[in-house]
Amino acid sequence: MSQTVDRALSILPLLARGPADLGQVADALGVHKSTALRLLRTLHEHGLVYRQEDQRYRLGARLFALAQEAVENLDVREIAHPHLVGLGERTGHTVHLAVYEENEVLYIDKVDSRYPVRMYSRIGRPVAITVAAVAKLLLADLPEPERRALAAKLDYPMYTPRSTPNAAAFLQELATVREQGWATDLGGHEESINCVAAPVRGADGRVVAAMSVSAPNVVVTADDLLALLPLVRRTADAIGREYSGTSTAKDPA
Amino acid sequence: MSQTVDRALSILPLLARGPADLGQVADALGVHKSTALRLLRTLHEHGLVYRQEDQRYRLGARLFALAQEAVENLDVREIAHPHLVGLGERTGHTVHLAVYEENEVLYIDKVDSRYPVRMYSRIGRPVAITVAAVAKLLLADLPEPERRALAAKLDYPMYTPRSTPNAAAFLQELATVREQGWATDLGGHEESINCVAAPVRGADGRVVAAMSVSAPNVVVTADDLLALLPLVRRTADAIGREYSGTSTAKDPA
DNA sequence: TCCATCTGTTGCATTGTGTGCAACGGTCAT
DNA sequence: ATGACCGTTGCACACAATGCAACAGATGGA
Numbered sequence: 184m185s186q187t188v189d190r191a192l193s194i195l196p197l198l199a200r201g202p203a204d205l206g207q208v209a210d211a212l213g214v215h216k217s218t219a220l221r222l223l224r225t226l227h228e229h230g231l232v233y234r235q236e237d238q239r240y241r242l243g244a245r246l247f248a249l250a251q252e253a254v255e256n257l258d259v260r261e262i263a264h265p266h267l268v269g270l271g272e273r274t275g276h277t278v279h280l281a282v283y284e285e286n287e288v289l290y291i292d293k294v295d296s297r298y299p300v301r302m303y304s305r306i307g308r309p310v311a312i313t314v315a316a317v318a319k320l321l322l323a324d325l326p327e328p329e330r331r332a333l334a335a336k337l338d339y340p341m342y343t344p345r346s347t348p349n350a351a352a353f354l355q356e357l358a359t360v361r362e363q364g365w366a367t368d369l370g371g372h373e374e375s376i377n378c379v380a381a382p383v384r385g386a387d388g389r390v391v392a393a394m395s396v397s398a399p400n401v402v403v404t405a406d407d408l409l410a411l412l413p414l415v416r417r418t419a420d421a422i423g424r425e426y427s428g429t430s431t432a433k434d435p436a
Numbered sequence: 437m438s439q440t441v442d443r444a445l446s447i448l449p450l451l452a453r454g455p456a457d458l459g460q461v462a463d464a465l466g467v468h469k470s471t472a473l474r475l476l477r478t479l480h481e482h483g484l485v486y487r488q489e490d491q492r493y494r495l496g497a498r499l500f501a502l503a504q505e506a507v508e509n510l511d512v513r514e515i516a517h518p519h520l521v522g523l524g525e526r527t528g529h530t531v532h533l534a535v536y537e538e539n540e541v542l543y544i545d546k547v548d549s550r551y552p553v554r555m556y557s558r559i560g561r562p563v564a565i566t567v568a569a570v571a572k573l574l575l576a577d578l579p580e581p582e583r584r585a586l587a588a589k590l591d592y593p594m595y596t597p598r599s600t601p602n603a604a605a606f607l608q609e610l611a612t613v614r615e616q617g618w619a620t621d622l623g624g625h626e627e628s629i630n631c632v633a634a635p636v637r638g639a640d641g642r643v644v645a646a647m648s649v650s651a652p653n654v655v656v657t658a659d660d661l662l663a664l665l666p667l668v669r670r671t672a673d674a675i676g677r678e679y680s681g682t683s684t685a686k687d688p689a
Numbered sequence: 690t691c692c693a694t695c696t697g698t699t700g701c702a703t704t705g706t707g708t709g710c711a712a713c714g715g716t717c718a719t
Numbered sequence: 720a721t722g723a724c725c726g727t728t729g730c731a732c733a734c735a736a737t738g739c740a741a742c743a744g745a746t747g748g749a
Contacts, residue, residue, distance in 0.1 A: 185478040191441040192482040199505040225438040229445040233681030242506040244639045244681040250503045252452040253495040328581035386497045428486030428497040
């Protein structure tokens with residue numbers, strides 16, 4: 184839409200492939216050198232482009248700072264919330280959203296079809312980390328050494344006979360969860376409560392959050408709950424797509 | 437220099453602080469809504485900006501992809517090389533550059549004042565990881581669980597009586613190195629060879645490479661070599677600054 | 690040492706391009 | 720229903736971005 188900006192922005196992917204000098208940039212854009220110079224200058228003033236000692240241009244540090252700041256200010260909860268509500272309405276069950284932070288798994292949002300309780304604090308409740316379906320998904324995605332170290336440090340309280348008994352069993356369960364891409368908690372925390380959960384993945388494929396649907400087995404059997412899995416996964420994927428900002432440049436003509 | 441591009445780029449830091457709608461962007465830039473719209477559209481076409489479901493704008497995934505690609509294509513060696521040459525000329529000793537990769541420390545460049553040998557292959561020689569000064573720096577920067585796991589897996593060959601004997605001693609040494617920000621190898625690999633090394637840090641402070649100066653003690657004593665430490669550190673810092681693209685937007689007036 | 694050549698840089702006239710305006714069409718809340 | 724608000728489009732105007740040509744500085748060869 185805007186030729187000048189369009190040209191300037193076209194420089195960025197060019198430079199991402201490696202440093203280039205003025206002439207190369209001008210040629211790639213099909214413009215005069217002086218034009219390319221002015222564009223590069225503007226990019227430079229904004230720190231998006233850096234001029235190295237041999238006078239060639241590369242992408243600048245500001246770009247990384249921007250990306251980082253954007254990620255930090257990205258609120259998964261804000262983006263996820265409408266999806267949680269939708270899922271709550273369709274299933275009628277309680278929906279949770281959780282994240283991993285500093286050796287803990289925290290609930291950061293919760294929606295129940297009967298009484299929607301929004302937790303506004305950024306710091307929510309810690310989760311029963313050894314048994315909750317969301318915790319399994321979040322921990323399964325950790326780098327291997329960190330995962331092992333954490334598993335070794337945890338306590339394994341036997342909330343019910345079906346709770347995860349020890350680190351070995353837990354690591355085994357995490358491997359399974361990692362493999363299949365979803366998780367359950369069938370009466371591991373409270374005897375009569377079952378959960379199914381799916382991961383929300385960021386642009387780089389890493390699990391940024393996990394979402395679960397929970398219901399007491401007096402209302403629905405575990406099998407019925409498992410039947411919701413495809414829906415839960417689809418919803419989690421949708422959140423992930425929106426969170427990642429997956430938009431392939433141009434709109435379809 | 438270029439008004440249009442200048443305005444467009446000013447949108448990015450704005451959006452980094454959180455999503456904003458068209459009106460807010462237009463106000464912040466001090467332009468008409470239609471102008472802001474066209475700028476945002478152009479940014480959108482390039483994927484730098486993403487439009488979420490509530491029609492507000494945020495930074496897009498392409499920004500992260502760009503940053504990532506740039507980092508991958510950033511060649512520490514290419515940037516560092518002239519600095520290594522300079523250091524080699526000033527000291528007359530052998531200068532090494534090394535990086536950490538997949539549980540190994542690799543030499544990726546080497547300069548000797550007598551016969552400058554450039555290693556062109558991306559895969560250089562693995563380093564004696566338990567004793568080399570550059571290895572200590574690189575491993576000292578790893579996240580704690582990964583560092584412990586690696587230390588436990590390593591062999592500790594006694595190249596000389598001064599070699600690091602076991603994992604405990606190694607981890608202790610790494611703690612010291614991490615603390616002081618530089619490292620040495622005094623006859624730990626070959627009886628008569630000493631090294632001093634300093635870390636090259638990226639924009640986020642993480643150690644991306646390490647550089648060392650080595651000399652046999654028949655030429656210079658260990659003390660004389662240590663006297664070069666400030667110079668080595670300054671050079672490593674200079675490489676780090678250039679690698680990070682540390683340019684604070686506007687030039688001083 | 691001088692000249693040739695390459696790169697990045699500046700001033701200027703032209704016109705193409707970005708701009709603001711005003712009017713339109715949605716959506717939401719009252 | 721009705722008003723207010725936000726995003727969107729078409730258009731005429733003016734300004735800002737463009738290409739040109741000339742300059743400067745570095746590099747390298749003769």
